[in-house]
Amino acid sequence: AQSVSQHNHHVILSEAASLELGCNYSYGGTVNLFWYVQYPGQHLQLLLKYFSGDPLVKGIKGFEAEFIKSKFSFNLRKPSVQWSDTAEYFCAVNASPSGTYKYIFGTGTRLKVLA
Amino acid sequence: DVKVTQSSRYLVKRTGEKVFLECVQDMDHENMFWYRQDPGLGLRLIYFSYDVKMKEKGDIPEGYSVSREKKERFSLILESASTNQTSMYLCASSRTSGGHETQYFGPGTRLLVL
Numbered sequence: 001a002q003s004v005s006q007h008n009h010h011v012i013l014s015e016a017a018s019l020e021l022g023c024n025y026s027y028g029g030t031v032n033l034f035w036y037v038q039y040p041g042q043h044l045q046l047l048l049k050y051f052s053g054d055p056l057v058k059g060i061k062g063f064e065a066e067f068i069k070s071k072f073s074f075n076l077r078k079p080s081v082q083w084s085d086t087a088e089y090f091c092a093v094n095a096s097p098s099g100t101y102k103y104i105f106g107t108g109t110r111l112k113v114l115a
Numbered sequence: 116d117v118k119v120t121q122s123s124r125y126l127v128k129r130t131g132e133k134v135f136l137e138c139v140q141d142m143d144h145e146n147m148f149w150y151r152q153d154p155g156l157g158l159r160l161i162y163f164s165y166d167v168k169m170k171e172k173g174d175i176p177e178g179y180s181v182s183r184e185k186k187e188r189f190s191l192i193l194e195s196a197s198t199n200q201t202s203m204y205l206c207a208s209s210r211t212s213g214g215h216e217t218q219y220f221g222p223g224t225r226l227l228v229l
Binding site: 043108 | 119148150155156157158159160163173205207217218220221222223
């Protein structure tokens with residue numbers, strides 16, 4: 001069965017620090033990969049996504065993620081975080097072609113950025 | 116902009132009550148989903164629907180049912196609410212596009228079952 005692991009459950013950083021959140025998935029075929037973000041009191045929204053092509057994907061607000069197929073990973077990065085990046089971050093996988101429209105989400109990483 | 120709305124932001128119900136959570140999307144999306152979000156567990160899929168009157172079980176369908184009579188509306192039903200169904204419920208919708216589709220989420224309904 002497909003699964004998604006986010007090993008960092010809570011991360012605390014100071015402003016201007018660099019960020020890397022890990023995401024590993026278990027599925028041997030073609031995958032579509034997503035990072036969603038949930039700011040306090042707001043609904044989940046897409047940060048970035050990877051379908052094919054360049055494995056380095058750029059998203060909104062200066063975030064990027066790199067798909068490394070050999071490591072089954074899709075880590076999220078940002079060179080310099082801001083206080084406004086405080087949020088919960090979810091990695092998600094949709095295997096394609098899977099015959100379903102199911103997404104598998106990781107358990108989330110809560111990021112707190114100290115001003 | 117895609118808009119996914121949920122009928123209530125907060126709901127308090129008693130054990131044994133029948134609970135209806137409504138979700139409406141305005142972008143003519145084929146797919147709709149119901150998740151529950153619990154701390155430390157992330158999002159878990161309850162049910163999804165890829166067409167009107169079609170539904171498929173997700174990972175945790177027990178104790179829930181769904182209804183999709185119109186394309187824009189997807190309802191989650193708790194036939195007899197229990198305290199372990201206290202949670203945040205998220206609705207999402209997406210277009211069909213070979214798995215490439217982005218999911219758009221509603222604001223969530225925080226349900227407390229007493």
